[in-house]
Amino acid sequence: MVFFFYPRGHVEGKDEFLIYMGRDKYENEDLIRYGLPTDVWFHVDDLSSAHVYLRLPEGSTMDDIPEYTLEDCCQLVKQNSIQGCKINNVPIIYTPWSNLKKTADMDVGQVGYHDPRRVRKTKVERKVNDIINRLEKTREERSPDLKAEKEAFEAQQRARKRAEERNARQEAKNAKDEQRRQEDLKSYKHIMREDNMVSNAELREKYASAQDYEDDFM
Known part of the structure; x- marks a missing residue:
């Protein structure tokens, strides 16, 4: 008792x-x-x-x-x-x-x-x-039943620990994915720098020059 x-x-x-x-x-x-x-x-x-x-x-x-x-x-x-x-x-x-x-x-x-x-x-x-x-x-x-109560408590603690570990792994994965995304964005911005970009006018001029060359060749 x-x-x-x-x-x-x-x-x-x-x-x-x-x-x-x-x-x-x-x-x-x-x-x-x-x-x-x-x-x-x-x-x-x-x-x-x-x-x-x-x-x-x-x-x-x-x-x-x-x-x-x-x-x-x-x-x-x-x-x-x-x-x-x-x-x-x-x-x-x-x-x-x-x-x-x-x-x-x-x-x-x-x-x-x-x-x-x-x-x-x-x-x-x-x-x-x-x-x-x-x-x-x-x-x-x-x-x-003290033994059963202790076993139930320990089982609950193990389940909680497993859930916390799963959450920690998911959070780590999310953080890694976000880091990769940020790195990709930085790389994309490097590609899109102004000195690497070509205007529509430049493209038209380049296309016209190519067309004139082709006409002369013909």
Whole structure:
């Protein structure tokens, strides 16, 4: 079971931020395995807690997360920490899902990082009941096929990449054709320079001279 929450400012039907978390550490393993590049992972630092994820709208980064959405995630992860929910000034860490590192020797639900420099830290001074109550009102319990969702996302990304590559090739071809056309125009203009052109009067004179020569020959 995965629990989904809608942060402040959510509008139904729009591509918005979405918060979700696993029910237990075993389910967290699936969330770690089948996360998406658009996910950001949250956890209480140095204490056990739920793994809370924020799914970003495509094209967004951690820098685009509104302060109130960040606060929602931090409050939720603090609330779902056995020790963290009882104390103030709880340190919270968060990082892109792609930065999570899982090795065979780690315990269930345990993760590390590929690059510690990409891990950000913040702090929740105290629990804000209004935030927790608002989030709980949006809570939905689902049993998604995480593997299938990830495969569908990756297939969509591959199709988009192929389309972008086709467009890039077509644009390059169009640019090359236009360059060739411009070069042809320049060449044509060179041919049509004034000193290379012959007037109608000159053509008539030339024709008359040729005709007179022909008459004399005859």
